[in-house]
Amino acid sequence: VQLVESGGGSVQPGESLRLSCAASGFSFSVSAMSWYRQAPGKERELVGVITTGGSTNYADSVKGRFTISRDNAMYTVYLQMNSLKPEDTAVYYCKSNRFDSWGQGTQVTVSS
Numbered sequence: 001v002q003l004v005e006s007g008g009g010s011v012q013p014g015e016s017l018r019l020s021c022a023a024s025g026f027s028f029s030v031s032a033m034s035w036y037r038q039a040p041g042k043e044r045e046l047v048g049v050i051t052t053g054g055s056t057n058y059a060d061s062v063k064g065r066f067t068i069s070r071d072n073a074m075y076t077v078y079l080q081m082n083s084l085k086p087e088d089t090a091v092y093y094c095k096s097n098r099f100d101s102w103g104q105g106t107q108v109t110v111s112s
């Protein structure tokens with residue numbers, strides 16, 4: 001199982017970013033996928049989940065601002081983040097719900 005996150009960066013409050021997670025080594029289309037984040041000094045927290053059928057659920061803190069999507073043909077899951085806030089600053093990770101493997105994460109920094 002390999003997961004490679006990308007797309008992070010430094011943005012100002014209110015701006016947007018789109019994160020990508022390229023997966024390999026397992027049957028992506030039959031795996032629900034999750035995005036997590038970990039801010040400095042805090043526990044890793046669940047951001048949202050996308051099922052194999054494309055249904056999504058989100059943490060209350062990002063609901064209405066973040067959108068998860070997937071492209072099974074590309075073995076990729078995305079996290080579209082709009083209206084970013086300083087409290088969204090964290091390292092973002094994707095994870096298959098079937099395996100306990102993590103990628104290296106991608107840093108998102110929101111600051112004016």
